[in-house]
Amino acid sequence: MEVNIIQIPDKPHAIILKFSGEMDSDQIGMINDTFSQINSNINYVIVSVKSVQMISSSVIGELMGYRKQMIERGGDLVIAGIDFSIRTKLNLIGLTKIFRIFSDPRSALNAYRWEIERHAEKIHVSFPSHLKIVPPVRQLISRIAKQKGYGNRDSFRLETIVDEICNNAVEHGMSGNELSIELNMEIDPEKVELDVTNTSDPEKMASLKALLKPKNDNEIKLDERRGRGLALIKMLTDELSVDCSGTGTSVHIKKVREE
Amino acid sequence: MESQIELIYEDIKGKHNVKLVQFVDDLDATNVETVSEKICNLLNEGYINIVADFKKLRYVNSTGLGTLLHFSKTAKEKNGSFKIANINENVYEIIEIIGATSLLEIYDELEEAIKALD
Numbered sequence: 410m411e412v413n414i415i416q417i418p419d420k421p422h423a424i425i426l427k428f429s430g431e432m433d434s435d436q437i438g439m440i441n442d443t444f445s446q447i448n449s450n451i452n453y454v455i456v457s458v459k460s461v462q463m464i465s466s467s468v469i470g471e472l473m474g475y476r477k478q479m480i481e482r483g484g485d486l487v488i489a490g491i492d493f494s495i496r497t498k499l500n501l502i503g504l505t506k507i508f509r510i511f512s513d514p515r516s517a518l519n520a521y522r523w524e525i526e527r528h529a530e531k532i533h534v535s536f537p538s539h540l541k542i543v544p545p546v547r548q549l550i551s552r553i554a555k556q557k558g559y560g561n562r563d564s565f566r567l568e569t570i571v572d573e574i575c576n577n578a579v580e581h582g583m584s585g586n587e588l589s590i591e592l593n594m595e596i597d598p599e600k601v602e603l604d605v606t607n608t609s610d611p612e613k614m615a616s617l618k619a620l621l622k623p624k625n626d627n628e629i630k631l632d633e634r635r636g637r638g639l640a641l642i643k644m645l646t647d648e649l650s651v652d653c654s655g656t657g658t659s660v661h662i663k664k665v666r667e668e
Numbered sequence: 669m670e671s672q673i674e675l676i677y678e679d680i681k682g683k684h685n686v687k688l689v690q691f692v693d694d695l696d697a698t699n700v701e702t703v704s705e706k707i708c709n710l711l712n713e714g715y716i717n718i719v720a721d722f723k724k725l726r727y728v729n730s731t732g733l734g735t736l737l738h739f740s741k742t743a744k745e746k747n748g749s750f751k752i753a754n755i756n757e758n759v760y761e762i763i764e765i766i767g768a769t770s771l772l773e774i775y776d777e778l779e780e781a782i783k784a785l786d
Contacts, residue, residue: 540698544671565727565758572729576697637730637766644765 410436412443422484423453423521425514429460434467444475452484453525455517459490473507484525485509489517523557529597530557536592538584538607540576547571550594550603557596560668566645567601567664573638574605574660581617582607582658599666600647606659617658670699675706680719685748686785687715688778691725695732704735708742716748719781723754733766740772749773753781 410430417423424447432440447454456472458464476486489511504510511517522528532553536542551568559567571592578590593604609617643649648663676690687710695703710718718739728736736752743750753775755763763769775781 541670544694544696544698562758562761568727569729569762572696576729576731637734641730641762641766 410439412439414443414446417518420453420518420521422451422525423455423518424451425455425457425489427457427460431463432458432461432468433463433465437467437471440468440471452479452482453521454479454484454486455489455511455514455521456486457490457514458488459513469504469507476508484521487511487517487520489514523598527598529595532592532594532596534592534594535589538579538582538588538590540579543572543575543579546575546592550592553594554596554601558598559601559666563664563667566667570642570645570662570664571603571605573642574603574662577638578605578607578658578660581610581613583610601664601666603662603664604659606657608657609653609655614653617653670702671696673699673703675703677710680782683717683782683785685714686717686719686782688719688721688782690721690723693725694727695725695735696727696729697731700731700735703732704738707739711739711742711746711748716743716746717785718743718748718750719778719785720750720752721754721778722752722756722759723778725756725759728759728762730762730766733763733768737768737771749785751775751781751784753778 410428410432412429413427415425415427417425426443430436454475472486472488479486487509490513491510509517509520511520523530532550534546534549536546547568550571551564554564554567555561575590575592582588582590588608591604591606595602642660642662645664646662647665648661650661652659652661671694673695674690674692676692678688678690680686680688689707689710691703707718720736720739736750740750751773754777755774760769760774763772763774773781773784775784
């Protein structure tokens, strides 16, 4: 058995241990030596086993002990580089319940950035100012939120917020294939922030400002078919600001994760 | 291109001026005009009572909700009604946030909505 200790640039608390060969009980001493070399400020260990032919149950037991140590430091010990066919076998023996398994070290590092460092992911979408483009954009944002572990309710609410903001951006801005709407999203495990900017249409500024004027509940009438979008965005978000001062109108929202 | 929505129509035995309409998928700004035209045609053809089954309606935005309110108003003007049943939790929440639950006739079950026509 061989092991390489790989430091990760800009990640002083994470490390990759790349094992190769056979991890049997005879190698436990070497495994312990490896872990003893790890700095005490490390709290996330990625055990890469792509070149490992076998892992004995006694080694799994040792790794479980080190995992406990990392969890106590606020991190984790995860396994990376296991082929899908082997993963299904590991699942059968219950190993996937003990360790988090990733297909490669990069995926394990992404999980570290998201879960331990609480690192925000940034997404930029630029799309033509047409109503028909809004549904795929809102569904994309909702899917990203779900993929990041947000629940159905939060993802649905986010879909609604994006839909309403983008529909307003199309309706109150210049339209056409050559003009785009810019959507910037920053998502972390606690919140989502969105900025949507269109190209302002001077002829529609009066209607936009009327829309932004505060309304009381009595002003929403049964026979009105439109004009509820902004009220809905206000109710679904924790922060909302609109800036009409530039060549485009920018809407910024913050939504705190609820579930 | 419009968002996908399908309207499936059914008659209700013994009720000549009632149409059961299943809404399937998403009701939003891209298809609201098409849906509006279809439902208004039904109302104008004499089906003044519409029972909307929302069991398979995944999504409604504020524009879609505005249209539902319009259907309700138009049906009432014709001495009929626009009743909604089987609404999913997410869609109900949007209607609730807008404050329109008291403006629409909403029932938990389809049978309840149909029974309320008697």
